[in-house]
Amino acid sequence: MKKVKCECGHINHEGTVLCEACGKPIEENQHIDNNDKNKLLNMRYDGSARRSQTKKRTIVDKTWAFFSSVKVGVWLIALTLIAAALGTLYPQEQFKQSRLPSSQFYEQEYGITGKIFYQLGFHNLYSSWWFITLVALIGISLVICSIDRVIPLHRALKNQKPKRHEIFVKRQRFFSETEGVSDKDREMLIQNLKNRRYKVREEDGHILAEKNRFSRWGPYVNHIGLIIILVASILRMFDFMHTEDYVWVREGETKVVPTTDQQYYIKNEKFIYEVYDRNDERFQEALKNEEFDVPSNFQTNAVVYKVKEEVIPGQEPELEEVTRGEIRLNHPLKFDGYSAYQSGTQLRSEYETISFSIKNSDGQDVGDFNFKPNVDKRKYELKDGYNVVVTDYYPQFEITEEGPSSSSKFPRNPGIIFEVNGPNGHSERYFYLNEDIVALSEDQQFNVNLEDTKLITASGLTIKKDFSLPVFLVGAIIFMIGVAQGLYWHHRRVWLHPTGNKVLFAGHTNKNWYGLKNEIEQALEGTNINMVNDQQEKF
Amino acid sequence: MFKNKKVRLIFRTVVLTALIAATIAVIYLNSLKDNPVLAEGDDAPNFMLERLDSNEVIELDQLKGKGVMINFWATYCEPCKKEMPYMEELYKEYQDKGIEIVAVSVDKNRMVIENFYNRFDLSFPLVHDKKGTIMELYQVQPLPTSFFINPDGTIERVVKGPLTLDRLETYFKEILPKN
Known part of the structure; x- marks a missing residue:
């Protein structure tokens, strides 16, 4: 590799802007940081050789240089942000909450823009290969940018000598010249700097005082945090780290919990729906203009069971209670790493029982007939030899071209055709729909009345398992440590450079120049050294 | 460095x-x-359900050696009902050649299934997945969905949506036991 030897004797890497040891600008590289046009030195990365700025050789070097460029990184972030924003315009496929296939849903719901959204694949944006590629490229750029800057910067700060080149000192932003500085002044300065927790090094009468160098590593610590967050988001793609699914459980129903390999079952014992009390003084003002009741609670009282012994699927397994509890919004029920969140309701939408009372031709009560849509029972025995036989049942009644039919398996609007049979062989047919009973037989003798209906609620539960959250947390903490490190501490350096009968004094910091100025003022107190001028103000 | x-x-x-x-x-x-959890080439998960049309039980693993079509359907699914007659027609022909059909209904109430089954005069085995356990096991989304299973128990083909008579016959031939 081509090396650049400085007049101080230090060998610098190709692309170095300021000699690592003495800080003298390396003539042919001043264009890199635009130093040739300015009076002040650009102290970015302490003038170290960034790889991205050097000559490209092989394809590996070219790729490296591409990812090492901050400009490329910023573009990648901008593109990802724009894409991510576009994905939020319409719901993602998994949240569309419609029975329609996506190919129709987006166009019907949102028109032409919806169609474009679907055709461009934005309905699955966040798991699309190109979006993941963009995020991965940001990750690569982050790693390479960091490696390419932290290593040369670290080396430059490690190799810096107290004795710097005159040009380096003169072209700092804070600078002063003083004649006739005594040894006493020097001792005083050193003492003052030490009191302000500067680390002071001397070489041939040259002084370098430095504090808070670790602040310079803040951005890189921050990047490590970001990379951990990216890794966490990758881990989230594996089923052992993260699963999520949705299940509808009706009141009284026990369902297998999805994503658990049929190992867990959940029972909805009771669903509780509450509204804000209009008579309560506290809510009256807020509810004054509300036409409908405002819900205050959606709650599933659930029991979770674990399968005791594995059975062939389809057979009833023996269940063992694991836990029970109330699932409310933001208060999930947790069991063995899984959490069940309250996420949906079909409030009192399905019939659990429809009760009829039946009177015979003499007007005598022959018993009640309680039809339970979800129970496989055809024949109901009544008193005195009477019975009821359900001949047809349509859970959600509708009429199609082929006659009566059902549009779902859920008893949301049951239609029932049943026969009432008397002991003497007399039989009558009835049709029930919409809380109404129609006699289908002529010369009706019996009297069938609707007594009561009982409705149940279906509760929608999100079943979530997420072990990647602690990794996100670690990443976020490291990220914040990096931010704090870089923001709340400032890397400050001052140099004392004797030359002839004069003493040059300079100061540099990466941020908060005002603070450095104050500190220099205090350090120079009681000495003969002139206060520094801010040379930038001259421009 | x-x-x-x-x-x-x-x-x-x-x-x-x-x-x-x-x-x-x-x-x-x-x-x-x-991709779905169950893809072509995977082993079809075993299950055991009581038959609605007789007192026997059906266990998938017991059907090894035969080509099996598992058809997930429901009475409220119009396209499902349309393909049933095709299945019946071909079942008569292919049953002796070693093809078995298992129609898994995901309805809630068996009354509706029985009524439908009797009305169409179907003869292939019918089972009832009342709790949706098998549906969840096979990750069935749209109805109908049919799995065509080779005699060795691996899935040859997954078909989402209704079938025509021609396609059904082609798929039967794919899973036909040799000899």
């Missing part, structure tokens, strides 16, 4: 390779996620 150009090149190559390999791995893993 780097003694010479060669070391630097090796370092860069290693870092770049690792990062790009990780990216490709992530994209690959993500593409796997889009």
Whole structure:
């Protein structure tokens, strides 16, 4: 590799802007940081050789240089942000909450823009290969940018000598010249700097005082945090780290919990729906203009069971209670790493029982007939030899071209055709729909009345398992440590450079120049050294 | 940090390779996620359900050696009902050649299934997945969905949506036991 030897004797890497040891600008590289046009030195990365700025050789070097460029990184972030924003315009496929296939849903719901959204694949944006590629490229750029800057910067700060080149000192932003500085002044300065927790090094009468160098590593610590967050988001793609699914459980129903390999079952014992009390003084003002009741609670009282012994699927397994509890919004029920969140309701939408009372031709009560849509029972025995036989049942009644039919398996609007049979062989047919009973037989003798209906609620539960959250947390903490490190501490350096009968004094910091100025003022107190001028103000 | 150009090149190559390999791995893993859990070539998970049309039980593993069509359907699914007569027609012909059909109804109430079954005069085995356990096991989304299973128990084909008579026959031939 081509090396650049400085007049101080230090060998610098190709692309170095300021000699690592003495800080003298390396003539042919001043264009890199635009130093040739300015009076002040650009102290970015302490003038170290960034790889991205050097000559490209092989394809590996070219790729490296591409990812090492901050400009490329910023573009990648901008593109990802724009894409991510576009994905939020319409719901993602998994949240569309419609029975329609996506190919129709987006166009019907949102028109032409919806169609474009679907055709461009934005309905699955966040798991699309190109979006993941963009995020991965940001990750690569982050790693390479960091490696390419932290290593040369670290080396430059490690190799810096107290004795710097005159040009380096003169072209700092804070600078002063003083004649006739005594040894006493020097001792005083050193003492003052030490009191302000500067680390002071001397070489041939040259002084370098430095504090808070670790602040310079803040951005890189921050990047490590970001990379951990990216890794966490990758881990989230594996089923052992993260699963999520949705299940509808009706009141009284026990369902297998999805994503658990049929190992867990959940029972909805009771669903509780509450509204804000209009008579309560506290809510009256807020509810004054509300036409409908405002819900205050959606709650599933659930029991979770674990399968005791594995059975062939389809057979009833023996269940063992694991836990029970109330699932409310933001208060999930947790069991063995899984959490069940309250996420949906079909409030009192399905019939659990429809009760009829039946009177015979003499007007005598022959018993009640309680039809339970979800129970496989055809024949109901009544008193005195009477019975009821359900001949047809349509859970959600509708009429199609082929006659009566059902549009779902859920008893949301049951239609029932049943026969009432008397002991003497007399039989009558009835049709029930919409809380109404129609006699289908002529010369009706019996009297069938609707007594009561009982409705149940279906509760929608999100079943979530997420072990990647602690990794996100670690990443976020490291990220914040990096931010704090870089923001709340400032890397400050001052140099004392004797030359002839004069003493040059300079100061540099990466941020908060005002603070450095104050500190220099205090350090120079009681000495003969002139206060520094801010040379930038001259421009 | 780097003694010479060669070391630097090796370092860069290693870092770049690792990062790009990780990216490709992530994209690959993500593409796997889009596929259903049960794909063609996988073993069909076993299940055992009581038959509605007789007192016997059906266990899938007991049907090894036969080509099996598992048809997930429901009475409220119009296209399901349309393909049933095709299944019946071909069942008569292919039953003796070693094809079995298992119609898994995902209805809630068996009354509706029985009524439908009797009305259409169907003869192939019918089972009732009352709690939706098998539906969940087979990750069935749209109805009807049919799985065509080879005599060795592996899935030959998954068909989402209704079938025509021609296609059904083609798929039966694919899973027909040899000899």
